[in-house]
Amino acid sequence: MSSLEEPLGLGDLPKLSINRLGRFCQSGCRARADDRSNGNYTHSNGNDNQTLFHSSSHSWHLQGNYTDSSCNGIDMEFRALPRKVSWDLPRFVKVVEVGPRDGLQNEKNIVPTSVKIELIHKLVASGLSVVEATSFVSPKWVPQLADAKDVLEGVQYAPDVRLPVLTPNLRGFEAAVAAGAKEVAVFASASESFSKSNINCTIEESLVRYRDVTSAAKKHGVRVRGYVSCVVGCPVEGAVHPSKVAYVAKELYDMGCAEISLGDTIGVGTPGRVVPMLEAVMSVVPVDKLAVHFHDTYGQALANILVSLQMGVSIVDSSVSGLGGCPYAKGATGNVATEDVVYMLHGLGIETNINLGKLMDAGDYICKHLNRTSGSKTATALCKLTA
Amino acid sequence: MEATSRPAPGSLRRGIERPMHCRRALLQAMLEYTCRRPAFQRQQVPNWGNSSVGGNRHVLYASYLSQNKQNYRCFSSSSDQEWIGIGSRMIHNLPRFVKIVEVGPRDGLQNEKSTVPTHVKIKLIQRLATSGLSVVEATSFVSPKWVPQLADAKDVMEVVRNIAGVHFPVLTPNLKGFEAAAAAGAKEVAIFASASEAFSKSNINCSIKESLARYNDVACAAKKHEIPVRGYVSCVVGCPVEGSVPPSNVAYVAKELYDMGCYEVSLGDTIGVGTPGTVVPMLEAVMSVVPVEKLAVHFHDTYGQSLSNILISLQMGVNVVDSSVAGLGGCPYAKGASGNVATEDVVYMLHGLGIKTGVDLGKVMSAGEFICKHLGRQSGSKAAIALSNVTANASKL
Numbered sequence: 001m002s003s004l005e006e007p008l009g010l011g012d013l014p015k016l017s018i019n020r021l022g023r024f025c026q027s028g029c030r031a032r033a034d035d036r037s038n039g040n041y042t043h044s045n046g047n048d049n050q051t052l053f054h055s056s057s058h059s060w061h062l063q064g065n066y067t068d069s070s071c072n073g074i075d076m077e078f079r080a081l082p083r084k085v086s087w088d089l090p091r092f093v094k095v096v097e098v099g100p101r102d103g104l105q106n107e108k109n110i111v112p113t114s115v116k117i118e119l120i121h122k123l124v125a126s127g128l129s130v131v132e133a134t135s136f137v138s139p140k141w142v143p144q145l146a147d148a149k150d151v152l153e154g155v156q157y158a159p160d161v162r163l164p165v166l167t168p169n170l171r172g173f174e175a176a177v178a179a180g181a182k183e184v185a186v187f188a189s190a191s192e193s194f195s196k197s198n199i200n201c202t203i204e205e206s207l208v209r210y211r212d213v214t215s216a217a218k219k220h221g222v223r224v225r226g227y228v229s230c231v232v233g234c235p236v237e238g239a240v241h242p243s244k245v246a247y248v249a250k251e252l253y254d255m256g257c258a259e260i261s262l263g264d265t266i267g268v269g270t271p272g273r274v275v276p277m278l279e280a281v282m283s284v285v286p287v288d289k290l291a292v293h294f295h296d297t298y299g300q301a302l303a304n305i306l307v308s309l310q311m312g313v314s315i316v317d318s319s320v321s322g323l324g325g326c327p328y329a330k331g332a333t334g335n336v337a338t339e340d341v342v343y344m345l346h347g348l349g350i351e352t353n354i355n356l357g358k359l360m361d362a363g364d365y366i367c368k369h370l371n372r373t374s375g376s377k378t379a380t381a382l383c384k385l386t387a
Numbered sequence: 388m389e390a391t392s393r394p395a396p397g398s399l400r401r402g403i404e405r406p407m408h409c410r411r412a413l414l415q416a417m418l419e420y421t422c423r424r425p426a427f428q429r430q431q432v433p434n435w436g437n438s439s440v441g442g443n444r445h446v447l448y449a450s451y452l453s454q455n456k457q458n459y460r461c462f463s464s465s466s467d468q469e470w471i472g473i474g475s476r477m478i479h480n481l482p483r484f485v486k487i488v489e490v491g492p493r494d495g496l497q498n499e500k501s502t503v504p505t506h507v508k509i510k511l512i513q514r515l516a517t518s519g520l521s522v523v524e525a526t527s528f529v530s531p532k533w534v535p536q537l538a539d540a541k542d543v544m545e546v547v548r549n550i551a552g553v554h555f556p557v558l559t560p561n562l563k564g565f566e567a568a569a570a571a572g573a574k575e576v577a578i579f580a581s582a583s584e585a586f587s588k589s590n591i592n593c594s595i596k597e598s599l600a601r602y603n604d605v606a607c608a609a610k611k612h613e614i615p616v617r618g619y620v621s622c623v624v625g626c627p628v629e630g631s632v633p634p635s636n637v638a639y640v641a642k643e644l645y646d647m648g649c650y651e652v653s654l655g656d657t658i659g660v661g662t663p664g665t666v667v668p669m670l671e672a673v674m675s676v677v678p679v680e681k682l683a684v685h686f687h688d689t690y691g692q693s694l695s696n697i698l699i700s701l702q703m704g705v706n707v708v709d710s711s712v713a714g715l716g717g718c719p720y721a722k723g724a725s726g727n728v729a730t731e732d733v734v735y736m737l738h739g740l741g742i743k744t745g746v747d748l749g750k751v752m753s754a755g756e757f758i759c760k761h762l763g764r765q766s767g768s769k770a771a772i773a774l775s776n777v778t779a780n781a782s783k784l
Binding site for chain 2: 267269270271272273275296297298299300302303305306307310311326333337340343344346347348349376377378380381382
């Protein structure tokens with residue numbers, strides 16, 4: 001295959017067998033019977049979405065000791081693998097697309113409503129089942145999303161496509177419901193300083209506000225998604241303790257949020273900090289209700305996503321073309337690019353129901369409008385592949 | 388951000404070698420792990436209770452927070468203490484130290500269109516050498532016809548060979564290149580073979596076997612001169628001509644290089660198409676014939692996948708990573724796309740994992756700034772850009 005449009009996944013590997021090795025082996029010994037190339041995709045008990053990848057199922061030989069190999073005269077000396085990396089990954093990962101809201105909200109030039117609507121159409125067409133459409137906040141704070149009502153009215157879809165909208169308070173919630181919203185999102189911070197500087201109130205005060213929203217949402221049969229920001233670091237305070245994140249996540253979960261998205265708002269996290277944070281949260285919120293929302297400001301997002309998948313998380317937020325910069329580091333990037341995430345997930349053999357090509361079309365569309373290059377390395381590479 | 392104390396490698400009973408479905412074995416592993424850790428890092432083993440979620444994985448974390456609230460508080464006063472939780476196998480069996488091999492001056496600069504003056508190359512190497520990097524690939528003794536950018540190899544070598552405490556491998560595609568390198572004072576050389584037959588033919592105009600024969604000559608000559616040789620395997624995951632590359636090919640070439648005397652074999656994802664899904668089988672294949680401590684990984688960030696590939700490689704036991712300051716070095720197979728992974732991003736991640744590198748991130752950033760200023764463009768390192776532009780205490784970690 002010379003086409004590299006889809007990532008080389010597990011399915012592309014030729015049948016792994018010692019026969020292949022034998023071809024190069026001077027003594028041309030016969031193969032060992034132990035060929036597990038078809039993959040032992042063992043499914044652990046329980047969960048439907050469980051596992052997929054036992055790396056040792058792709059190894060040529062699983063047991064440590066080969067000195068008694070039945071393969072006589074083999075030229076090569078096989079070593080026992082020093083360690084087997086055996087981890088369970090979700091079979092399916094839901095990608096939550098935040099481009100139209102989180103991505104566009106900081107754009108200086110107002111993006112026309114029609115362009116926003118078309119972007120959302122294209123994203124949905126690529127297979128994304130959750131697209132954060134807009135935000136019902138005061139236009140004074142976020143002028144870019146002043147057309148929230150019009151955008152929402154322009155994007156009515158089949159029930160299996162979710163279009164959450166941000167609602168910072170009851171007023172925003174009521175406006176959202178009036179405009180036809182069936183899912184809303186609330187945002188709390190794990191850092192007190194960030195809460196005060198970003199939404200002008202303490203964490204507790206924000207939680208009180210959101211309880212009002214979730215109560216109202218329950219009455220209207222509207223689903224609520226909770227976000228926790230600054231789950232690893234805060235632009236004001238620095239490091240954020242995992243227990244604080246767990247506390248806020250639990251509060252949001254208890255008040256009725258169906259899903260909690262944990263956001264590394266300034267992108268400073270590495271797996272070294274993400275893992276303890278996830279452990280803390282997973283002790284109080286079931287992992288299947290958790291999503292991760294990593295920013296790629298320091299280039300760490302995909303590594304953080306990988307380790308989150310290894311921990312059992314199966315929902316990932318991302319933004320087409322990496323839309324959305326970082327307001328705390330001028331010129332730095334923000335959201336991780338959906339195309340890069342999907343490329344990795346597909347390469348891991350994880351299903352997403354997303355068509356990467358159509359996703360790239362959506363990215364192309366919005367980047368053309370914004371007149372800049374994509375923030376996605378995958379999209380850039382695939383567009384510019386030479387023969 | 389580095390951990391002050393880590394369990395010695397091998398002192399952990401590896402829960403990862405036990406089948407995941409064996410709860411008792413996992414608990415046993417955790418208990419042993421707990422006992423081996425220093426007192427201030429010990430935490431109670433969580434209740435092995437039932438979780439409503441189902442699946443053994445989740446049971447580990449039941450009622451964890453309430454048991455460990457005290458432990459959480461005791462860490463909060465120590466801002467430098469890397470908080471490590473139990474059960475996170477993904478980050479606990481990582482190497483304690485990772486050697487970074489800086490390839491910017493050679494792999495990074497070789498495809499630059501405008502020739503970089505010799506003194507700029509030398510200054511870059513000098514800055515990199517003072518940042519704590521122990522290996523900096525200095526240049527390449529190839530025909531100037533093929534790589535005009537590195538025509539000044541001899542001049543660069545003459546200066547940098549005097550820098551003490553740092554290794555400066557140079558590329559030598561054949562015996563002639565080796566002799567020129569040795570004459571110029573090189574104390575370490577590197578040879579490049581491909582795991583893909585098609586790429587070997589299109590890139591260096593000969594088959595894999597022919598290239599290995601050539602390198603064997605270089606390796607023999609190097610042995611006589613007591614010059615260590617570093618081996619590179621290119622296209623370890625994908626080839627721009629053939630597509631996917633069988634792990635067995637990679638293992639074969641890696642073993643050949645190792646057997647002919649290379650002290651280290653660097654596995655390169657030349658076109659950056661790899662993901663952990665293809666990197667793991669490739670590493671498994673190679674690790675079955677070359678000891679893991681002799682392996683390095685050289686990922687390209689063309690598709691943004693390199694840090695996750697590096698992470699999985701660390702989890703597999705690899706502890707040598709190639710990277711390029713400021714992400715120098717594009718991808719000749721995808722115009723405008725990026726190439727090498729940026730050293731600053733790699734170091735940021737490693738330090739965040741509590742892994743020592745000996746590298747001063749600030750000094751690498753300043754070397755990166757220096758070369759980017761000269762080249763008239765922005766750094767290819769996201770960490771460098773963020774750290775240079777961050778406001779307030781956003782980077783206070």
